Amino acid sequence: MTYLRLLPLILLTMLAPALTQANSQTLRLLVWPGYADADLVEEFESRHQVNVEVTLVGSDDVLRKKLAHNQGADYDLIAANTAEIEYYIGQQLLQPLQPTRIANTTRQLWRFRDYQKIPGITAAGQVYAIPYTYSDMGLIYDRKQFSTPPQSITSLWDPQYRGKVLAFNASSHNFSLASLARGRDPFRIANNDFPQVTEQLIALRRNVLTFYSLPEEAADLFREHSVALLFANYGRQQLKQLQDAGADVGYAIPREGALAWLDCWAISRGAQDVALAEAWINFSLEAHVSRALTERQGLSNTLEEPPGAEKPGQLIWLRPVEDDARRAALWQRILSGERPPLQEAP
Structure with missing residues (x-):
């Protein structure tokens, strides 16, 4: 009888953790x-x-x-x-x-x-x-090849670094970069501006060593080919990765601002x-x-300023672009070496 009275209490005790x-x-x-x-x-x-x-x-x-x-x-x-x-x-x-x-x-x-x-x-x-x-997308540079930090996005196009530049393989970001370098809105490229921006990206393809996809790939290429300048799509993550590997590198936000x-x-x-x-x-x-x-x-x-940048600069937060599909199609042609028409249909 006593046991039967205690049974509900025992069951409740056993089930308490699950019920809680x-x-x-x-x-x-x-x-x-x-x-x-x-x-x-x-x-x-x-x-x-x-x-x-x-x-x-x-x-x-x-x-x-x-x-x-x-x-x-x-x-x-x-x-x-x-x-x-x-x-x-x-x-x-x-x-x-x-x-x-x-x-x-x-x-x-x-x-x-x-x-x-x-x-x-x-x-x-x-x-x-x-x-x-x-994460801002700044410029990582080899201190041995730059006496002063790069000041502008246009450094990616500088012919004195031809074959020693790494850029990121991304259609949207690269069109935004090229538009920003021209002093225009990086996320809203006007229809009549596309031919000029496309030509600018063709020039970038000719100046770079290659376009990377992963940060580890960029780090290997940077060390193996004595790269002078890297567009850091992964921002300070890439800076830390290179510094941890012993590279003597700096990080700069260009005067036009950095996509982020x-x-x-x-x-x-x-x-x-x-x-x-x-x-x-x-x-x-x-x-x-x-x-x-x-x-x-x-x-x-968002609580403290990040270390490692040579000077503060404007961060340009990503926004939806005017036409993702158009940028992607044009970029594939540029990357393959095929010259897009001067006026691509909108």
Whole structure:
């Protein structure tokens, strides 16, 4: 009789951990590798007594597909660059947030809190994303071959470095670079400007050693071929990689400015717990968490100025371009050595 009376209590005790876990809050993250490392996730879970589910993505296309499914209801918080944030706002997949509810935004450098001046993250006066990490695409140069740091993007075209320049194999970025070098909008190339920009990229193809795809490939080529100048699509990650390998290199932001991607935290339209999503953003902006991102991934954080640049310069956050398909088609012709028509059909 005593045992029968105790049985419900015993069963409840055995089931308590499972019941607690089932009833606890869960934060669902959709992020890039390195943005939610296991030890940091564990720290957040312990502090807030919640569960965190992390889904990793490796491309913007995958991120779009996952967030679009079920109208964003599968995730609470995402990390995406400003161009993608702008797209998601247009698709009504995000909800506006209130930076004043996220105390650690006051730790950030002012340029990352001046939301209205960051293209793509605001709409109708509302803020939809909080900057987290970024990488500028500067110029890495061999100090032995440059007496002073390169001052301009046009250094990539300088004939004295012919065969000693590395550029990145990307259609959109290269058209943006060429347009920026001409003093024009890098993301909105006018139809009648395409012939001149295309000719400029043909000239770049003739000046470079090659176009690389991966940072490791660029590092090997840099060392093996005594490269003088490298367009760093992966930014300071590549600088760190070369320095760690013993290369005597410097890093410069050209006077025209540097293309740069800025990844932000944004709350999904279908978020189950907005307050918990805000708590994660706040956690990510603690000094030790942001510094871990820099130390482990080589990415810049939004709390402190990055080391290694010879002089400060303007960062030009990526925006959607006028015609991705057109840029890609023209780039393939340029890369193959085929001269595109002087006036490509829009």
